[in-house]
Amino acid sequence: MIQKKExxxxxxxxxxxxASNSYLMSVIAIIIGLPLPIVNLIATAxxxxxxxxxxxxxxxxxxxxxxxxxxxxxxxSFGFWWTVSIIFSDETxxxxxxxxxxxxxxxxxxxxxxxxxxxxxxxxxxHIQWHFFGELTQLICKSNRNN
Amino acid sequence: MKxxxxxxxxxxxxxxxxxxxxxxxxxxxxxxxxxxxDIEVKLxxxxxxxISENEKINTNNYVNTIVDSIVNDICTSNQIDKAFLKxxxxxxxxxxxxxxxxxxxxxxSGLIKNCDNPEELAGVISHEIAHIQLNHVMKKLIQExxxxxxxxxxxxxxxxxxLSEITHLLSSxxxxxxxxxxxxxxxxxxxxxxxxxxxxxxxxLYKLAENExxxxxxxxxxxxxxxxxxxxxxxIEYAKNKxxxxxxxxxxxxxxxxxxxx
Numbered sequence: 001m002i003q004k005k006e007x008x009x010x011x012x013x014x015x016x017x018x019a020s021n022s023y024l025m026s027v028i029a030i031i032i033g034l035p036l037p038i039v040n041l042i043a044t045a046x047x048x049x050x051x052x053x054x055x056x057x058x059x060x061x062x063x064x065x066x067x068x069x070x071x072x073x074x075x076x077s078f079g080f081w082w083t084v085s086i087i088f089s090d091e092t093x094x095x096x097x098x099x100x101x102x103x104x105x106x107x108x109x110x111x112x113x114x115x116x117x118x119x120x121x122x123x124x125x126x127h128i129q130w131h132f133f134g135e136l137t138q139l140i141c142k143s144n145r146n147n
Numbered sequence: 148m149k150x151x152x153x154x155x156x157x158x159x160x161x162x163x164x165x166x167x168x169x170x171x172x173x174x175x176x177x178x179x180x181x182x183x184x185d186i187e188v189k190l191x192x193x194x195x196x197x198i199s200e201n202e203k204i205n206t207n208n209y210v211n212t213i214v215d216s217i218v219n220d221i222c223t224s225n226q227i228d229k230a231f232l233k234x235x236x237x238x239x240x241x242x243x244x245x246x247x248x249x250x251x252x253x254x255x256s257g258l259i260k261n262c263d264n265p266e267e268l269a270g271v272i273s274h275e276i277a278h279i280q281l282n283h284v285m286k287k288l289i290q291e292x293x294x295x296x297x298x299x300x301x302x303x304x305x306x307x308x309x310l311s312e313i314t315h316l317l318s319s320x321x322x323x324x325x326x327x328x329x330x331x332x333x334x335x336x337x338x339x340x341x342x343x344x345x346x347x348x349x350x351x352l353y354k355l356a357e358n359e360x361x362x363x364x365x366x367x368x369x370x371x372x373x374x375x376x377x378x379x380x381x382x383i384e385y386a387k388n389k390x391x392x393x394x395x396x397x398x399x400x401x402x403x404x405x406x407x408x409x
Binding site for chain 1: 149150153154156157161164165166167168169170171172173174177179183289290293294
């Protein structure tokens with residue numbers, strides 16, 4: 001699920017703090033934004049955009065945080081609109097709906113715990129790479145020679 | 148390639164988890180249907196009480212028995228639980244019939260008088276039974292009123308104005324084109340299974356649409372069901388290649404007596 005990996009360089013104290021904040025940002029936004037699934041994505045996106053010119057370590061973790069939030073956004077949005085359609089239209093509560101909501105809750109809890117763990121480790125300067133999102137970040141986020 | 152495989156693994160885990168959890172009968176565990184049914188039973192009683200307080204109910208034994216026999220015929224031929232349906236005849240000149248929650252089926256005497264034969268009446272009844280069987284009544288209420296208001300109605304937290312507005316919504320407004328069509332086609336199926344010619348429903352709609360300008364004031368059923376001629380056409384079209392073996396649902400003399408008694 002998650003792996004501790006070697007980063008190309010040792011991040012400074014300031015970099016570790018900024019990178020860790022990108023995860024904390026999504027955690028705080030999840031708490032504030034529930035049940036609206038978009039708030040945490042917006043918060044992470046704003047943090048990502050604000051750190052576009054930051055160092056490689058910070059950019060890398062901002063990207064990983066954003067990608068994880070983006071996928072959760074799609075999963076949560078589907079559940080959100082399904083719920084809205086049940087309340088306001090003629091959709092009925094089915095086993096599939098309850099099954100989906102429980103799966104979403106499980107995924108959100110796992111993501112929430114992983115995010116907090118990653119935030120703590122990143123704050124210590126330890127590079128944490130998530131399953132799938134880490135590989136994707138690796139493709140998107142390229143190192144600048146200056147860093 | 149690696150992210151693609153890993154992404155697929157995440158997606159497969161999620162879908163497997165979803166499907167596995169969906170296999171558990173949560174609806175039964177959380178008693179979703181029972182609580183919905185309880186609400187429907189209470190709403191049906193509340194709305195019917197509100198209507199029966201303000202309207203004159205036809206208590207003529209003959210009229211009620213004949214209408215009941217038509218309903219019974221349709222139900223028996225279509226394996227519909229007749230005991231669930233509660234048929235009420237209101238003494239009023241309006242040409243109207245509507246369904247309330249929990250299987251209440253209300254027919255105005257004006258509608259019975261304006262039917263040329265018992266098969267036309269059976270057509271209208273089939274249409275309303277279709278609304279009940281397809282759960283259109285509760286769907287419409289939830290869509291237009293909202294579940295929270297409906298629950299507050301069941302616990303008596305709403306005033307009489309809200310109650311009369313909801314009753315008006317159920318008795319004097321249509322369900323929307325798609326739902327009406329669904330009920331029309333279901334009614335055709337019911338009629339065919341009961342060996343009643345579905346053309347009678349189409350004729351009734353067409354006839355009332357033609358007379359619309361003359362008797363609009365009483366035409367609640369038709370004026371709230373838009374595009375009557377179009378409905379009449381698709382009913383004929385849908386029924387075209389179906390069974391041709393039809394019967395008379397009641398004898399001519401019974402029908403004539405019903406018309407006299409109503």
